[in-house]
Amino acid sequence: MTHKPGIVVTGASGRMGQMLVRIISESDKAQLVGAVERTGHDWVGQDIGTAMGARASGVTVIDDPLEAFAQAQAIIDFTAPEATLEFAALAAQARLVHVIGTTGMSDAQIEALTPAARHAVIVRAGNMSLGVNLLTQLTRKVAAALDEDFDIEIIEAHHHHKVDAPSGTALMLGEAAAEGRGVALADVADRRRDGITGARERGNIGFVAIRGGDIVGEHDVLFAAPGERITLRHVATDRGVFARGALRAALWGQGKPPGAYDMVDVLGLND
Numbered sequence: 001m002t003h004k005p006g007i008v009v010t011g012a013s014g015r016m017g018q019m020l021v022r023i024i025s026e027s028d029k030a031q032l033v034g035a036v037e038r039t040g041h042d043w044v045g046q047d048i049g050t051a052m053g054a055r056a057s058g059v060t061v062i063d064d065p066l067e068a069f070a071q072a073q074a075i076i077d078f079t080a081p082e083a084t085l086e087f088a089a090l091a092a093q094a095r096l097v098h099v100i101g102t103t104g105m106s107d108a109q110i111e112a113l114t115p116a117a118r119h120a121v122i123v124r125a126g127n128m129s130l131g132v133n134l135l136t137q138l139t140r141k142v143a144a145a146l147d148e149d150f151d152i153e154i155i156e157a158h159h160h161h162k163v164d165a166p167s168g169t170a171l172m173l174g175e176a177a178a179e180g181r182g183v184a185l186a187d188v189a190d191r192r193r194d195g196i197t198g199a200r201e202r203g204n205i206g207f208v209a210i211r212g213g214d215i216v217g218e219h220d221v222l223f224a225a226p227g228e229r230i231t232l233r234h235v236a237t238d239r240g241v242f243a244r245g246a247l248r249a250a251l252w253g254q255g256k257p258p259g260a261y262d263m264v265d266v267l268g269l270n271d
């Protein structure tokens with residue numbers, strides 16, 4: 001019998017957590033061995049399947065990540081920045097593959113993952129879908145082919161519960177566009193527009209965030225010049241695309257040397 005890597009889902013009651021529990025439970029390549037929620041959450045102590053309104057899974061939601069990680073080969077983590085940093089330290093101690101989908105991390109928080117990546121495989125991406133990771137490659141190429149006559153704007157739309165802006169995906173696309181242009185995103189990002197802003201600065205990369213209803217995730221990269229426009233677009237209609245990508249990353253990371261990776265590595269999309 002082949003060994004199926006054991007996976008812990010952190011933030012198991014969340015929108016992504018529940019989708020991950022479902023996708024892992026249906027997979028014949030991995031097994032769900034743990035579900036973690038924050039202390040005080042109603043689901044702690046309950047079977048994750050039952051809490052989700054499905055069949056009992058035999059996995060109880062607990063609030064002690066260390067105990068959960070002891071059973072596992074990988075954790076899949078779509079939670080919040082502070083929680084992700086805590087999990088990274090624990091996953092590194094246990095030498096687990098840590099798949100990070102959490103967005104809204106500051107530069108300092110991302111930098112703080114570096115020590116953990118010396119001991120464990122970390123796969124982190126603001127978007128785990130195949131489509132968006134292809135879109136980043138296309139964005140880089142189009143940005144490299146066009147000059148600054150083309151204003152670049154990144155427009156993203158998400159559900160009304162989302163707490164961070166711009167989205168992790170928008171920032172990935174912004175990085176790709178900046179890389180294509182040979183500039184640093186930090187030098188050209190235009191993230192705030194309100195009031196008398198003055199005319200748009202040539203060469204800037206603008207970000208626009210829409211929040212409403214149950215939008216899963218939509219991203220447009222607009223290249224607008226006098227007389228013509230190009231739009232590259234990705235629309236996610238089902239969180240399963242992120243969860244399947246994350247599971248693929250957790251399996252891909254098994255046996256890889258410690259380090260910081262992203263979905264471009266997992267999907268083999270390097271140019």
Ligand SMILES: NC(=O)C1=CN([C@@H]2O[C@H](COP(=O)(O)OP(=O)(O)OC[C@H]3O[C@@H](n4cnc5c(N)ncnc54)[C@H](O)[C@@H]3O)[C@@H](O)[C@H]2O)C=CC1
Nearest residue numbers: 011014015016037038078079083101102103126127128242
């Ligand atoms: N990279 C990607 O492909 C995607 C990333 N995301 C990101 O994933 C994150 C979560 O998104 P959602 O599931 O929509 O949010 P959510 O709010 O539905 O779920 C987050 C869960 O994490 C739990 N949590 C927070 N702190 C915790 C802690 N210390 N210990 C254990 N659990 C803790 C919360 O109780 C909650 O259940 C966000 O940052 C979002 O932007 C979402 C979708 C795709």
Ligand SMILES: O=C(O)C1=N[C@H](C(=O)O)C[C@H](O)C1
Nearest residue numbers: 103126127162167168169217
């Ligand atoms: O919070 C979400 O929902 C999503 N977050 C990710 C992001 O910030 O880009 C990915 C996806 O768009 C859904």
